[in-house]
Amino acid sequence: MLRNSVSIAALTTLITAAAVTPAYADGHAVTVELSLTDVSGIGAAVGTVALEDTEYGLLLTPDLVNLTPGAHGFHIHTNPDCGPAMKDGKIVPGLAAGGHFDPFNTGVHAGPYEDGHLGDLPPLFVDEDGTATLPVLAPRVEVSFLPGRSLMVHMHGDNFSDEPAPLGGGGPRLACGVIGE
Numbered sequence: 001m002l003r004n005s006v007s008i009a010a011l012t013t014l015i016t017a018a019a020v021t022p023a024y025a026d027g028h029a030v031t032v033e034l035s036l037t038d039v040s041g042i043g044a045a046v047g048t049v050a051l052e053d054t055e056y057g058l059l060l061t062p063d064l065v066n067l068t069p070g071a072h073g074f075h076i077h078t079n080p081d082c083g084p085a086m087k088d089g090k091i092v093p094g095l096a097a098g099g100h101f102d103p104f105n106t107g108v109h110a111g112p113y114e115d116g117h118l119g120d121l122p123p124l125f126v127d128e129d130g131t132a133t134l135p136v137l138a139p140r141v142e143v144s145f146l147p148g149r150s151l152m153v154h155m156h157g158d159n160f161s162d163e164p165a166p167l168g169g170g171g172p173r174l175a176c177g178v179i180g181e
């Protein structure tokens, strides 16, 4: 009887510890500071997005202001640079960040739940007052993949397809932040 009681107590302790610290998530977290993109460099600061590993994937928790209301394409881009770059003779805000993070060279924009770009995230939702606080989850991504990349918010939404518009139809780059260690 005594032996059974001790075993149950030990088991309870083990289960509790496992629930608090999943073995497959290292608990790593980083905070990214975002700014509006600008033709002349980096624009005004608009807040932060916290990235953390959870047992369900990467949780991205925004605390952003001064954005346009509605759904916005939200992606990890390849380069740690949110500045402008030249394309077809024009200066394009945020273009220095390069394309969507695609370490397996799929060349396909398929959203967060298919095997396309690893950097495809669920859209960011901005409230009527221009703030974004609703977290999103990217199940294929973990924090350790991300230092040296950038986090991008596009002007328009994202249909997780290259049709009818490429890269989900997000269009121009609205806000961006470089992901540090």
Ligand SMILES: [Cu+2]
Pocket (backbone or CB within 6 Å): 073, 074, 075, 076, 077, 100, 152, 154, 170
């Ligand atoms: Cu993008």
